[in-house]
Amino acid sequence: MRDALVAAAFHLFLERGYEQTTVDDIVALAGVGRRSFFRYFPSKEDVVFPDHERCLADMTAFLADSGDDDEPVQRVCDAVRIVLRMYTENPTFSVQRYRLTKKVPGLRAYELSVVWRYERAFADHLRGRLASRPDGTLQADVIAAAVAAAHNNALRSWLRSDGQGDASAALDHALGYVQQAFATPPAPDDEEPEDVVVVVSRRGAPLWRVVQEIESALEQN
Amino acid sequence: MRDALVAAAFHLFLERGYEQTTVDDIVALAGVGRRSFFRYFPSKEDVVFPDHERCLADMTAFLADSGDDDEPVQRVCDAVRIVLRMYTENPTFSVQRYRLTKKVPGLRAYELSVVWRYERAFADHLRGRLASRPDGTLQADVIAAAVAAAHNNALRSWLRSDGQGDASAALDHALGYVQQAFATPPAPDDEEPEDVVVVVSRRGAPLWRVVQEIESALEQN
Incomplete structure (x- = not known):
């Protein structure tokens, strides 16, 4: 029915x-x-937009199901793939709706409010996961917006191509850009840092000068 | 009137x-x-939202007025400062409206469509300026969304504090995070890179071994 x-x-x-x-x-x-x-x-x-409520529910459940080991930005990127799949599962319908939405301002406003709900779900998840960082809330909001924008960019290209092309590959590429921008430095591990000495010397310096520098570096520690 | x-x-x-x-x-x-x-x-x-049309017009004019020397992300960050100023010029009114908008879904939808227009103005500007990059369109959309999200984060904190606090400093801080994430590597300059030798050596290595490495590094070039 x-x-x-x-x-x-x-x-x-x-x-x-x-x-x-x-x-x-x-x-x-x-x-x-x-x-x-x-x-x-x-x-x-x-x-x-018959599938958005189900999709929002699926995606929110997926985020809630995260383990402590899941890298938060990666998890949100995986969540947005669920949204893309809703569109790509039914290309004809998605393309028809895209054309309709472009013509009707009321539908455009509706779609913006849906996109906003996805973005809030990402941000809420990230806010929880990044709460211990000094700028956790800011970072959560910015990363959520970037992930949503990457998704929308990949989705729109695919819709404009009438559902031809590999939307999933385009999304992976777009998310790669976002993940690279917001890459977190790996947490320092428990091992002793490898015990090395680094000496930077002007090439013109005589060898005895370089050796002297190394000796003094070794003595310092 | x-x-x-x-x-x-x-x-x-x-x-x-x-x-x-x-x-x-x-x-x-x-x-x-x-x-x-x-x-x-x-x-x-x-x-x-009596001031948004004027603000959008001011901001679009500011972006259109960019010179080739303006760094595009910096320019968009400066543009979003124009938007914040519209709110902070009239704290009482902005806080009243914020409370009203939270209560009325129709106004919330209206506000989302306004935010979207700001974000599109940023993205359009960046698309033009980053057109020569391989992923220029994607980068433009993602950076525009990140700038808008940073602005909204700073603005919302200020509105929730009843217009107390330094919204402009909060925005500068938030934009700093975005600019750092999307910093473009500086173009290589024309000078010769300084001619240095870097030797990384395990501390345990005997000095003669280190000297040998330096000698061979110097000879190689």
Whole structure:
């Protein structure tokens, strides 16, 4: 029933336009009553984005399921791959919706609020994980925004190519850029640092001078 | 007249609530006609954000006015400071609006669309300036999102503190984090690199072994 309502809605949106289609038109085509429609979708806008609530729930569960060993930025990057998959599982539908959303300002606003909810979910997760850093909240918000932007960049390229091309590879590439920018230096491990002496010397310096420097460096410690 | 309408609107929004206030109520209190209201504001929502259009225009002009010598990320960081100033110029109003926006989902959606327009302006500028880089579009989108997120983080802290504290210093700090993450390596200059020899040696190594390494390093070049 839910799928039939979505199919009927998109049939009419593409044929007549979004604004010109009423919920009554949709239920008439799907052969169900108005109450059935509103059982699944709070409003006409929601039928345009039928999978986002499920996807948000899946993604939030995935983040909540993190272990202490999971690197937080990596985990958020993996979470955003769940979002991309929602789009790529159904290329025709995703491309149709993309075209519709571009034409209808109200849907554009709806989509922004959805994107914002994904970004908040990333930020909330990172805020928890980075809480011990001095700038944890700031870093969480900035990294969450960067991950969302990388996703949107890869997704839009794929949608503009009519769902051709490898969206997943494009996302991996985009996330690589973000991860490189926000790479955390590895935590110092417990082993003794290797005991080395580094001497930097001007090439022109005579060898005896270099040896002297090494000797004094060795004596210092 | 414009300021009087904004003042009347906020007086009523705070007294009765946003939803319970009509445009008729606002014009009655301000002592003007409906047409005057709609000359300044397309809708009731717009009176909540009276300065954004001007601010967007100022900021876009500032970006358009960039010289070739301006470092692009730095320029966008300077542009976002214009946005912060719009808030900090009028702390009482900004804090009132923040509280109102938190309570009214429609205003929250409006605000998201405004933030998105700022972010697009940053991204468009960076796309132009980074066009010669292999991943210029991706980098532009990610950096724009990071700058907007840094701004929003600093702004929200300030708003939550009821407009106390130094928002500008908080923004500088937040932008420092973004700039450090996306720092471009300085272009190699024309001078000869200083001619040095670096020897890294295990401390346990006997001195003759170290000298031998230096000699062979010097000979190699």
